[in-house]
Amino acid sequence: MGDSLTLTGEVANLFVDVIDEVDKEIGENRTYGAGIGPHDEDDQIDALVTKVREQELFDGRISTAKSDSSEVRYPSGRSADLVIERDGEKEYCEAKLFRFQKANENPSSRGFSKVFNPYQDRNPRSFIHDVTKLAESDIRVTKTFLAPYYRPVNGAGTEIASREIAEKFANEVECWTEHKISIDAVAHFSGLQHDVHQRGAILVWNLEDQPDQWF
Template sequence: MSSSLLLEQLADDFATTIPAIDAQANHNRWKPGIGPFEEDNQIEMLREVLEEETDYSIRTEVSYLEGGQRVDLFLETDEVQVPIEAKLLRFRYDNGNIDPNSFAKVFSPFPEQSTSTLLTDAQKLWNSAFTESGGLLGLYYEPVDEFYEEMTPEAIAEKFCLDVGYWYGFDVETSNIAYFDGLRHPVHQQGAVITWEIIS
């Protein structure tokens, strides 16, 4: 299986699994459902459920070959290894209000920030010593009646591709947009798992 097909499969597998996790996920602070959980928690919940169900292995927190930083996901088959950085694409709070910082956490190109963004993660993977250039994964959540019609998984996927090319001069391609719906949370009701491949 190629890295492209593996990224496509991962999105499908995550999107299929999210509703099942959502049915049992209860946060001790926010409303029920998977949506309010932080990125690391969501990734780990998904990994645990899929661990024995796929023909590829999923590891988390694998070290970059040339430094102390760690990649969020590391997929491996007999043929290929794919490092992946992941981010929540969650632009609303638990109460439905817009989170003013969430857009920058995805699309800011400035490495001086205290935390990485999806854009700076793309650059980090591009510059890494991994054999495969790798990919990016976004977990997107929205209410059924999202007011901002422009804020669709397709629009986010396209903007990310354009922004990587604009800021860093290399290309990423959208591998898959895998949809899910029927979630319990009153705001984080549906969404998509988006994967991108870094083109070397």
């Protein structure tokens, strides 16, 4: 377990503890190949949370947008992707899949724009705008951001390490928004069964200017 500052960072490390099992059990996503890598972000995160729950690895509560939609709503009616609670602490988390290659190793322009496009502020909103959405929401709890990153094995991007992509995203957020985020956890995984989506890390950032919590 890393020395994470947030509950989300702790959960990221737990995701890595169970990802091999989830990879074997989740099955294929249509014709894109076996394993967790080809699945969409909601399915990946929900499967990882379900396995953490099954093994009772986290002594708190984790709610996901897919399985616990009523538990992740903001007071304004918006929703987060994850809500994590333990011992009176509560964190709202936005999540996005960092997968920049398709299952056939071709570059995924859509996958890249869903993360980095500063102009994509409507559905599907880019992760940069997800940061703004959560940062500016009237929630007096810790705000975090999580991304499963699949580092290419062949082709462009093989040299881009997980921490480097985490730093790149934090820099882009600072460049294109009024907010700053800090890297909280980089939890590496490797050896998954898909030929393309087999290694990477669960990345976590936290908002630097956290709101004062109301108790």
